[in-house]
Amino acid sequence: MPSAATRAALELFDHHRATLDRAVQAIAERGYWSPYSEQLKQYPEAAVQGAQAVFEALLNQHFKLHGPAPVGRAGAERSPYGFDLGVSYDQYDAEQLLARQQQALPAWRDAGPQARVGACLEILQRLNALSPTLAHAVMHTTGQAFMMAFQAGGAHAQDRGLEAVAYAWRAMAEVPQAARWVKPQGKGEPLQLDKRWHIVPRGLSLVVACSTFPTWNTYPGLFASLATGNPVLVKAHPGAILPVAMSVKVAQDVLAELGFDPALVSLVVDTPESPVAQQLALDPRVKLVDFTGSNAFGEWLEQHALQAQVFTEKAGINTVIIDSTADLKAVAKNLAFSLSLYSGQMCTTTQAIYVPRGGIRNGDEQLSFEQVAETLAGAVKGFLAENERACAVLGAIQSEATAARIDACRALGEVLLDSEVREHPQFPGARVRTPLLLKVDASERAAYAEERFGPIAFLIATDDSAHSLQVAREVIAAKGAMTLGVYSTDEAFLDQAEALAQDVAVALSVNLDGGVFVNQSAAFSDFHATGGNPAANASISDGAFVSRRFVTVQSRRHAAQ
Amino acid sequence: MPSAATRAALELFDHHRATLDRAVQAIAERGYWSPYSEQLKQYPEAAVQGAQAVFEALLNQHFKLHGPAPVGRAGAERSPYGFDLGVSYDQYDAEQLLARQQQALPAWRDAGPQARVGACLEILQRLNALSPTLAHAVMHTTGQAFMMAFQAGGAHAQDRGLEAVAYAWRAMAEVPQAARWVKPQGKGEPLQLDKRWHIVPRGLSLVVACSTFPTWNTYPGLFASLATGNPVLVKAHPGAILPVAMSVKVAQDVLAELGFDPALVSLVVDTPESPVAQQLALDPRVKLVDFTGSNAFGEWLEQHALQAQVFTEKAGINTVIIDSTADLKAVAKNLAFSLSLYSGQMCTTTQAIYVPRGGIRNGDEQLSFEQVAETLAGAVKGFLAENERACAVLGAIQSEATAARIDACRALGEVLLDSEVREHPQFPGARVRTPLLLKVDASERAAYAEERFGPIAFLIATDDSAHSLQVAREVIAAKGAMTLGVYSTDEAFLDQAEALAQDVAVALSVNLDGGVFVNQSAAFSDFHATGGNPAANASISDGAFVSRRFVTVQSRRHAAQ
Incomplete structure (x- = not known):
């Protein structure tokens, strides 16, 4: 009997099923497709008009999220456009935070792929509705111009998140849930077993965000891990916390409304003086690490976080x-x-x-x-x-x-x-x-x-x-x-x-000489990075990006005759 | 225009297509299925009767394979049944061998998924025909009783090889070869790109075989790598070389007949006194390592062969x-x-x-x-x-x-x-x-x-x-x-x-209390290892076992109007 939270999430799965099916079709075809509009005029006028005020109301405030009892506060973001954001965020004791996520894992695992994907699709839809406001947060942390912040930080990032969910769903759905194994025995009765297969997450997932694309580069790892059952710690870059915090809040809202522990997606903030990513990345409970950023730290992760599957996007000579x-x-x-x-x-x-x-x-x-x-x-x-x-x-x-x-x-x-x-x-x-x-x-x-x-x-x-x-x-x-x-x-x-x-x-x-540019990469069509040269050890997103985030555990017993 | 070798391999793909399709169905359903009979009586009587003589004719001889100019010989296998096999094998200069495989890689890559899978299916079918003889080689290296050597070393190993090919094929086939990307531009002309995607192998693949299941534990990595375009070095255990050498010979025969470099699958032999696996595993050209054996060496590989994707099956407390x-x-x-x-x-x-x-x-x-x-x-x-x-x-x-x-x-x-x-x-x-x-x-x-x-x-x-x-x-x-x-x-x-x-x-x-045993694992139904606990870092075989063996490289240009 599924839990009430699982049943509620299964309703979301049904609700968003058409979007998921279309996304799975898109990753198989990789022509043009996007469910989230990159046109500001396609969003409700009130949301667009009110976005700046909503953003400004967040400034010079404490940003509240779910988590264990806070042990401190951090946050000193300054807009590249020349003003301090003045937002503070809670810091948690790492041990308490990881223990809480470990505790939340079995219920999220047992909810199963459909329920988890249903929750992810709902989170993405709500992120999409938040795009006009997110644009301001992305603009005033990354320095992107407003329209780019709206598109790349909003719809395009959500596309990449949905793309990761589609890959995760396809990979999980390719594992049958159950089968009867009937092996002929010549003239004797066949051997018969009933088998079940469970999708089991690897463990905790650490997503280390960057300062220039805090949503676009973060959503793929976040959603790939979450859909496959892994609680996610999102470690924001000290220079671009707000868009990450707003995204985590949307995820926590959905999880809490369903009845799951909202801390299944948690925000981690640190400071340039006291960084925490290294310590978290080496924790034996952390089994997945997604990182976008410098070659130095990316290579350090690849060489040291050996208890984890490590996905890095670093830099190269384009x-x-x-x-x-x-x-x-x-x-x-x-x-x-x-x-x-x-x-x-x-x-x-x-x-x-x-x-x-x-x-x-x-x-x-x-x-x-x-x-x-x-x-x-x-x-x-x-x-x-x-x-x-x-x-x-x-x-x-x-x-x-x-x-x-x-x-x-x-x-x-x-x-x-x-x-x-x-x-x-x-x-x-x-x-x-x-x-x-x-x-x-x-x-x-x-x-x-x-x-x-x-x-x-x-x-x-x-x-x-x-x-x-x-x-x-x-x-x-x-x-x-x-x-x-x-x-x-x-x-x-x-x-x-x-x-x-x-x-x-x-x-x-x-020979690009028109309206398409070498530095643009469209979700559902362009693979971002190949994972095959030193600039990145993984692609966003493909089969390999998701299949290593879970294992399959089987159980078998004699079939009831 | 495909090369003659590619065209010949494509014919094999067509020839074996029904088997492949059935295998892909099997991995989706994971009920009972096996294309290779485990019944000795299903094999041609002459092959069964003559198997022992064929095996004995190999004893006290040099076993010839394709490769660079040999620089030495090794081989000191002794049957656990109490006699020396007396077979010697060529040893190659590692630098020459790796350079030769590197050189052979582009043609094998460019042959494409269908041609490579066609060749793999032909190799498997010929291995199956060789099963009665392989049984003696497996028996007199591993110590398995004859019937087990015939089944686990023959049909069941071939099943596992085909299973890996099926996973590899499915993963490659899920990447479209080409698409037209048409992005609407409001009232303007849409942006249009033609895109192509290439399956690109990671590099050279080292498969380190074990002494107890030299075929069953080797075929999955070998075939998963080969099908996805990676040349394979099979490093045999000094105690169980012959069944590996016979398997490599079958692969080389097929590759040579098609017109590919037979050294795309090469045998590496060493001695307990001068092991070579460590050195090969750290070579920057080696991008994939499959290993079955001790925890000590498996963990060493996981911690040191960081330039490679490492798949280990070690040991645990069953x-x-x-x-x-x-x-x-x-x-x-x-x-x-x-x-x-x-x-x-x-x-x-x-x-x-x-x-x-x-x-x-x-x-x-x-x-x-x-x-x-x-x-x-x-x-x-x-x-x-x-x-x-x-x-x-x-x-x-x-x-x-x-x-x-x-x-x-x-x-x-x-x-x-x-x-x-x-x-x-x-x-x-x-x-x-x-x-x-x-x-x-x-x-x-x-x-x-x-x-x-x-x-x-x-x-x-x-x-x-x-x-x-x-x-x-x-x-x-x-x-x-x-x-x-x-x-x-x-x-x-x-x-x-x-x-x-x-x-x-x-x-x-x-509650197994009949004719199925906890230590038995059936290809196409049971996943062997989960990859989620210290006994193994990968499963044989699942999506994650194949998806990390290749990357996807795209090219795009403006569509011809």
Whole structure:
């Protein structure tokens, strides 16, 4: 007999069944699909109009969540647009928090896949309704411009969460719940067993969020773990707690209303001075770790959290190779947007652009390397000429460290386009910077083959396009990459690029010169990271992202005759 | 345009398609199914009659396989039935071997899932045809009795191999090959991309075989890796090389006939004095490691081969809990067979049997602990009374170390049934031992809560059945287990056992008292290990066993309008 909480969650499963079925279809087809609108006008007008006030009412307050008795408070977020959020959050004793989640695990496990998925789908729907408000929280922690914060922090993040739920559901549903095993015995009676299979979560799940995409990069691990039965600790980045806390609150509300322990999803906050992720990641009860962030900590997790399944998205040297173009101006416009969007603070933004030092073929003309450089720099400059429009794309620089990195990197090459400090039209205190574009030689690997997080890109002069492929191969094999863009009018060269992409396991975009950009990744269609090169050890989301989050436990007995 | 080798393999895919489809159905249903007969009489009479001669013709010869230029020879197998096999095998320079496999990888990758699965299915069918001969090779390396060697080393191993292929195929087939992505843009033209997805293998795959089940425990990793595009190095145990070499030869024959590099599946042999598995497991090109064997080496691999996905099956404390019975004699008969089969050298054989020291309820009567002990010891004694039949079940002890362990363990408790040395009717030199059954108190954990590989079991006196559950929970949580058998006439107690099984992630068998045994695991129905307790970090086979062996690489470009 299922518990009352399970029965209530099963009703949610039925309620959201059509969405789930469509999502499962989407992951099988991977064409375009999104259940959550990225158009502000599709949301209730009152919610949109009131969003800013709701956000502002959260400021300078304590943000209350479920958990054990608090032992302290933390929170010192400052908007990259120039003001303190003033929000504080409870801190818990780790031992008490983990013990509480351990205690909550069996009821959540025993609820079964349908009930858990039903609860997850309800959480996602409520997150979607909260999108207009979430946008402000994402904007004023990450520095994303409002529209990007609304889309990437809202609908697109929810898409990724639902995608993870769909993969989790499919993987769990592929394990039969029961079967009768009937083995013939020649002329004798067959052997008969009744068998049952239980989906059993691995244990506690730690999701370590990042400061630039606190929802988009967090929801996949959170929902994949929760759907498969694992209680989730979401450790927010000290610089971007609020959107995570708001998301955790939605999850806790749904869990509590159903009658499960809301602490099944718990927020963990820490400070740069007293970080807690390392200690939590090594706790023997923590069996899953999802991490987005620096290579240093990602690699530390991979090498030390050996009691856990560790999923990391780190950084790499995202690459564009320009061999030849039909319309360099269109290409440059496309790349200018990529380099400018969120000031290059996406894990998918191009850093290394390889161009033969002898120049390239563009349509019927031959262009020198310098002409290519000028065209690209000019396109960025032109795109960002109008300040209000520029700020609506650039957003603000999330951290002071990234702003400082721009200055530090100037000396790494010849400046093709300098980074400018801009004044934001609405927020005079905003930390706004335009992209820095440097020219270096392919031999200067120390400059361009280290990740330079932020609006910093290199135009790299190579011997020829074969050399571009070779250097890109070596750099990506060694340092990883999330994205590879290749421009060529030669199908044979594109075949080589396709082989390179497979050899170093990087997602390839070919000849993007319109309204799609190399740094964009659409849920239900694009896999985000492959998990096959040093930039990430897992993809968001695919079968491998979910199947390691549970095990199957069987029981069998003689069949009743 | 696919290569000639790929086209030939695609024909094999079509040829074996019905088997594959049925196997995919089987893993979805997990009822009884096996495509490979375990009945000797179902095999061609000539093959059965001639098998021994074929086996004997291999003895005292060099066993030739494809590979780089050999740099030495190894091989010093001795049959547990008392004679030297006298077979030698080539050893290769590791650098040359790995470089050759790396070179062979792209063609195998580019052949695609269908071609690779086609080749795997052909290899399996040829292995099946070789079963009568393989039986002799398995028998005279592992010590398994002939019929078990024929079944577990032949059809059942092939079943497990096919099961892994079916999982691999399903996982790969779930990734679409291509899609058109069409994103509406309000009243404007939609954005349109054509996308392709490639299944990309992780790299080289090292499968470390064991001495007791050199085919059954090796085929899952071998076929899961090969089907997903990874070249496979099979490192045989020095004590059981021949069945592995014969299997590799079949794979190489098929690959060579198709026109692929036969070294895509290569044999690695070493000696106890100069083991090579550690070095290979740490090579940066090795991205997958499958291991069956000792906890020490399995844990070393988990902690050190961090560049690879590591799948281990180690050892645990397999457990039976007797709470109450309807017919203790039937239970004892069932357990007597389990304890005797292959002299307890199965990774699933029970070691710890918990019985309340106040005795148990058996039908209408109350039996003392001593009566339970006598019944069990008596059942084993009776079952093994007739020596020829006993030897046909016991087989021989694979290694001298296991035989020595029996003697060393005698002092760990009160001897309820002593292990006897038996003379094998056909092989006077065979190392045959009957089970040792000891009585200990639940407090003596140092005795029973360490794995004692071989025919060594403990009857453990507990305070009561609740205590049995509690001790079993603690021991399995700490040391792991592959199997848990529970006997009770009380459904409430069985519910507790079902919860325990989930809490410590162990496969549960309830009240087995007929022709099914706790240590038996049937492909396509029983999952072997859960991967959720210290006895194994992966299950053979499930979705997680295959999904981590490949990544998906996408490419996208503007759709041709």
